[in-house]
Amino acid sequence: MHGTIFTLLKRYVQTQYDHSTWVKLLEVSGLESGDFDHKQVYPDEHMYALVGGAARMTGIPAEELQEKFGEYLVPDLLYMYGKLLQPEWRTLEMIEHTETVMHKRVREEHQENAPPVLHVSRMAANEVLIEYVSKRRMGALAVGIVRGLAVYFDEAEQIVVEPTTREDGQHVQIRVRRLS
Numbered sequence: 001m002h003g004t005i006f007t008l009l010k011r012y013v014q015t016q017y018d019h020s021t022w023v024k025l026l027e028v029s030g031l032e033s034g035d036f037d038h039k040q041v042y043p044d045e046h047m048y049a050l051v052g053g054a055a056r057m058t059g060i061p062a063e064e065l066q067e068k069f070g071e072y073l074v075p076d077l078l079y080m081y082g083k084l085l086q087p088e089w090r091t092l093e094m095i096e097h098t099e100t101v102m103h104k105r106v107r108e109e110h111q112e113n114a115p116p117v118l119h120v121s122r123m124a125a126n127e128v129l130i131e132y133v134s135k136r137r138m139g140a141l142a143v144g145i146v147r148g149l150a151v152y153f154d155e156a157e158q159i160v161v162e163p164t165t166r167e168d169g170q171h172v173q174i175r176v177r178r179l180s
C-alpha cells in the first residue's frame, strides 16, 4: 500500500496519542521500522498488522479505528490531489468521480498502487450507492473517508452514511444520502 497512507497513519497516532504510543504500536505489530517514504509502496500486511495491533492496544474495534483514520485522511488526500478537483463538486459528486479521476491517477502513478475499485451509482438526485471491491477488506476505511469528505465539503450535518453490508468483506455496499 501507498507510503502516504502509512505516513498519515503514523502522524495520526502521534497527534491523537503521542510519539511513545507510536513506538509501542510498532512493537506490538511486530514491525521493525516506522520510517515510511510517501513515494514508496509497502506490503499490505504491514497495514493489517498496524490496524490489528492498534485494536489490541486500545481495545477499540479495528473497524472503528479504520473509520476514524479514514476521516482523518481526507484533507491530506485532497490536498495532494487537489488539482483534480472541480470547484462545483460536493460530497456526492466527489464520490462519483473518485474511481475515474482520483483512484485512476493513483493507479497511473505506480504500477504497484491498487486502490479499491468503487462502483458508484447515482440512485437519486440526493443519493449514491457505493460498491467497494478490494481484497484488502477495508470497507470501514471507505466509510470513514466518506464521512471525512462530508466534513471537508461542509456537509457533515446533511450527509448520512449507511453501510448496508458488513464492512469487513471484499464487497461492501455503502449508501450515502444528502438530506436537503
Ligand code: HEM
Pocket: 001, 002, 003, 004, 005, 077, 078, 081, 094, 095, 098, 102, 103, 106, 112, 113, 114, 115, 116, 118, 130, 134, 135, 136, 137, 138, 139, 141, 142, 143, 145, 146
Ligand atoms: C477523494 C479523493 C481520494 C483520493 C485522492 C484517494 C486516494 C487513495 C490512495 C492514494 C490510496 C492508496 C492506494 C494504494 O495504496 O494502492 C487509496 C486507497 C483507498 N481508498 Fe481512496 N482516495 C479518494 C477517495 C476515496 C473514496 C471516496 C473512498 C471510498 C468511498 C476511498 C476508499 C479507499 C480505501 C478503502 C482505500 C484502501 C485500500 C483498499 O481498501 O484496497 N477512497 N485512496
